[in-house]
Amino acid sequence: MSASDPAKMPGPITFAVPFYRGLEYLARTVASVAAQTAPEWRLLVCDDSPGGDAERVLDCRDERVRYVRNGRTLGMAGNWNRCLDLADTDLVTLLHADDELLPEYTQVIRAGAAAFPDCAALFCGARVIGPTGEPVFSFVDWVKRVLAPVGRRPRRLSGHRALARLLRVNSIMCPTVCYRRNVIGPRRFDPRWRCVLDLAFFARVLADGDELVGLPDVAYAYRRHAENATAGYTQSLLKFVEEAALYDEWAAEGAARGWSAVARAGRSKVMVRLHLVFRALQDVARCHFAAAWPKAQLLARLSAPDIG
Structure with a gap:
């Protein structure tokens, strides 16, 4: 099948943003969605912040944009799961509220989803940026590129051997992942975890016999900064x-x-x-x-x- 055949292309992607804090970053995140070269997207912001601030940076006049404020603080796993539950498209990317999409992300992921219609999720390459968008060096990401280099073709991960490779080197940049809801079904993120809920989810998907597909394209900008939750959990x-x-x-x-x-x-x-x-x-x-x-x-x- 040709990934460029419009008749074979999947529906739009929902960019579901689990927001807790960082309005200055969220504004950039939302702008990166609006700047997509392909228009087949929807934006859902699930606001888990105490003040319900996220709506201030949204253009809710756009019918593709939806804002939901949680009735109580759900925490990371709870809000990620709420994003998956409330999305009304099959393809859902949990876009982190301090990251940015590169302009071609929608096009890249939808083409991949057309080429691999049965996979549970797709992920792509990412560049690492700092607080103001400047390129930064990350030791962990550098090691992963050395030990699990990205080739020029899509990588299909399935079965327990792929699970072993994932445990040896987790080369999946979590926020780049686009989930296919009709394949993952009721599986959700385990609230026992605060830091490794993504790896736990990917491992379970592979153990259950489903497939993950890695695309060689770099279509995401992952922001590392001191206020990042991962940075705090690493420090502690x-x-x-x-x-x-x-x-x-x-x-x-x-x-x-x-x-x-x-x-x-x-x-x-x-x-x-x-x-x-x-x-x-x-x-x-x-x-x-x-x-x-x-x-x-x-x-x-x-x-x-x-x-x-």
Whole structure:
């Protein structure tokens, strides 16, 4: 099938924005939706903020734009799930409220969805930007590009071998992902997690036998900044603690199902340890020894032999 055949193209994409804070970033996010080269999109903002501020940066005169304020604070997983529940299109991208789409995102994803009509979700490449949109270096993203380089063709991920590869190197930039609701069905993000809910979801999709497709196009701008939730969770070490717990769960499930590669990947926690080492060395280089110490302690615990 030709992805460019209009008769085979899927319907519009809903850009569902789970908002909590950061109006200055949200304004840029909304502008990036309006700047899409393809018009087949809808914008849904689910406002989880205490003040209900997000509506101030929306043009609700556009019939494609919808604003919903949550009756109570749902938290990250709850608001992500609400976005999926309220979207009225099959294709849904959970566009983070501090990121930006590149102009061709809609076109790229819809073409991919036409070419792979049975996949559960599609994702694309991303550039990493700083608070004002300038390119920034990210060690984690650089390592992922080295260990899991993006080719020139789409990557189809399915089955337990792909799950093992995902656990070894999670090369999926979460906010680039476009979900296909008629395939993911009732599956939603697990509220047990605050940092790894995306990886937990992708792992479950692969374990259930569905397919994820990675597109080689760079069509998203992921913003790293100090106020970012991921940055806060990394600083507090919650990110590493949750990653280790999730990996332990998959080590156990992989062993129970006879998926030896999954079990090994879960036990090894290579990326978790590597990231911890980098952060600890970064602290030492800056003479922040008090900050490096808990990272070293956590690394030692993760590196201890499993005698259970």
